[in-house]
Amino acid sequence: MVRRVTLALRLLLGAVFVYAAYTKLRQSWLLFALSIDSYQLLPAWAVFALARTLPWLELALGISLIAGVWLRYLSIAAAGILAMFFTVMVVSYFRGAGIDCGCFGVGEPLSVKTLVRDGALLAAAIALVAYTHRRPNPQSLVPNP
Amino acid sequence: MQLLTSALLVAALTLATAELPVAQATSTRALGPVTAAVRIDIFSDYECPACKALHEQTLKRVKEEYASKGKLRLVHHDFPLQQHKHARRAAALAAAADRLGKFEAVSDVLFREQEKWSKAGNVDEVVDSVLTPEERKRIDTLANDPAIAANIERDIQLGQRMQVSSTPTMIVTHNGTPSPVVGVISYPVFSRYLESLVGVSK
Numbered sequence: 560m561v562r563r564v565t566l567a568l569r570l571l572l573g574a575v576f577v578y579a580a581y582t583k584l585r586q587s588w589l590l591f592a593l594s595i596d597s598y599q600l601l602p603a604w605a606v607f608a609l610a611r612t613l614p615w616l617e618l619a620l621g622i623s624l625i626a627g628v629w630l631r632y633l634s635i636a637a638a639g640i641l642a643m644f645f646t647v648m649v650v651s652y653f654r655g656a657g658i659d660c661g662c663f664g665v666g667e668p669l670s671v672k673t674l675v676r677d678g679a680l681l682a683a684a685i686a687l688v689a690y691t692h693r694r695p696n697p698q699s700l701v702p703n704p
Numbered sequence: 705m706q707l708l709t710s711a712l713l714v715a716a717l718t719l720a721t722a723e724l725p726v727a728q729a730t731s732t733r734a735l736g737p738v739t740a741a742v743r744i745d746i747f748s749d750y751e752c753p754a755c756k757a758l759h760e761q762t763l764k765r766v767k768e769e770y771a772s773k774g775k776l777r778l779v780h781h782d783f784p785l786q787q788h789k790h791a792r793r794a795a796a797l798a799a800a801a802d803r804l805g806k807f808e809a810v811s812d813v814l815f816r817e818q819e820k821w822s823k824a825g826n827v828d829e830v831v832d833s834v835l836t837p838e839e840r841k842r843i844d845t846l847a848n849d850p851a852i853a854a855n856i857e858r859d860i861q862l863g864q865r866m867q868v869s870s871t872p873t874m875i876v877t878h879n880g881t882p883s884p885v886v887g888v889i890s891y892p893v894f895s896r897y898l899e900s901l902v903g904v905s906k
Contacts, residue, residue, distance in 0.1 A: 589897040590883060596894075597887030606893055657754065657870025658887035666884050668869050 561690055568687040569624045572637050575680060576621030582664035583614035594661030598651055616640075634691045638684035645677045732807045733799075735767055736777035742770075742878050742901045743777045747863045749871040750795060751788035751822045756815040757888045758872045765891050766898070775902050780811075781859040783871050790827045793847075795856050797831045800846035801839075809834045876901070 583591045592610035595601065601609065620640070623633050644662070651658065652669055659665055660673040667673065746763065748755045763778070771778040782799070784791035794814050801810035813834045814827070821827045832840050846852070866875055867884070874885040878901045885894075 587897075587900065589900050592893055593885050593889055593897055596889050597885075599888060599890075603890060603892040603896075607896070656887060659884070666867075668886065 561693065565630075565687065565690045566627075568683050568690065569627060569630065569634070572680065572684055572687060573621045573624030573626075576617045576624065576637070578621075579663055580614045580618035580621060584618070586664060588614070590665050591661065594659050594665060597658040597661075598647060598656070600647065630687075630691045634684065634687040638681065638688050641677065641681040641684045645674075645681050648674055648677055731802050732805070733780040733802055734777065735779075736771035737774050738777060740775065740777040742775070742876065742898065743779065745779045745781055745866075745875040745877070747781045747783035747859070747866070747868045747871060747873045747875075749783055749785050749788055749791045750798065750811075750814045751791040751818065752785065752871045753818070754888050755872045756818050759811070759815045762889055762891045762894055766894065769895065770898060770902070776898065781863060782856045783860055783863045783868060783873075784856065785871060788822070790822060790825055792856065794821075794827050794831075796847040796852050797827060797843065799852045799855060800843050800849070801831065801835070803846050804835070804839050804842065806835060806839065 588610050591614065592606050595609055596603070596606045617640075620633060620637060623629065624637060648660065648669060652671075652674060656669065658669050660667045660669045662673060662677070744766070746758075748759070766776075767778060770776045782795035784795050798807060798810050798814060801807050810831055813830055814821075817830045821830045828844070831843065835843060863873070866873075866882075868875075870886060872887070874889075875882050876885055876897075877883075
């Protein structure tokens with residue numbers, strides 16, 4: 560059961576990260592820079608640096624999650640990135656910023672729908688962290704006589 | 705499908721400004737050559753704080769550095785939001801000021817004094833502060849012209865067709881492909897994006 564849930568969670572999160580990377584990499588990185596800048600949280604140099612690197616980071620993370628490598632560490636990285644996205648989105652939404660989410664390319668407004676979706680993905684990532692850091696049941700370690 | 709949608713949106717934008725009445729032929733609501741390869745359609749509300757920030761921090765410089773130098777075409781569209789009580793009147797006054805050749809001055813004062821008139825509702829007074837006595841007499845009649853209300857309505861409908869849901873929204877069209885840019889964008893980031901478009905224009 561645990562293995563199946565872990566597999567489902569990492570495939571789901573991996574696919575989402577790969578798709579998010581694809582939607583950003585297929586267009587000019589400057590369009591993604593505009594989306595990041597509209598959050599009004601970073602100076603221009605940091606906006607450019609993030610716009611250039613984040614899609615590749617998402618791609619690498621997505622592929623690694625699908626492949627199931629370094630799962631104990633990458634599940635934490637995925638949860639950390641999603642927690643960061645979610646925090647920034649919630650703050651911006653309640654600040655009343657009518658901006659694009661920037662999650663999957665351009666043209667998707669930041670809304671309750673995008674917050675619910677990101678919140679659900681964050682919950683999935685936290686569950687994956689919990690499953691991958693779960694201590695094995697001591698009973699299962701006792702060899703059968 | 706996406707190509708077809710893009711083509712229809714660009715056609716809608718082009719027609720929207722081509723249909724401007726003769727009285728607006730010398731309008732400064734649109735700046736830069738019609739033939740420019742890059743075109744920015746800005747949907748804005750004079751009572752929206754983000755529009756004020758975009759106007760003052762970014763668009764004024766875009767006008768100076770790009771539109772005035774013929775590198776792109778910048779077109780203003782009114783998109784007064786329903787929750788802003790005085791936005792429609794402000795848009796009507798700015799459009800009337802355009803007929804007096806004072807669009808720039810009135811737009812600037814409306815954004816600069818936004819906090820004041822949006823609370824007090826004295827938008828006419830604020831506009832009057834940048835007009836001559838002669839212009840003050842004419843602007844009220846001009847702002848009440850049904851053609852101006854119709855133009856604002858047409859801008860709103862155009863924005864809705866372009867899926868504008870909040871202000872400010874810029875539709876940047878380059879080589880026939882429109883890209884929505886929503887919210888306040890700082891000048892350094894926006895100019896880098898514009899340079900990438902202007903530099904590769906066909």
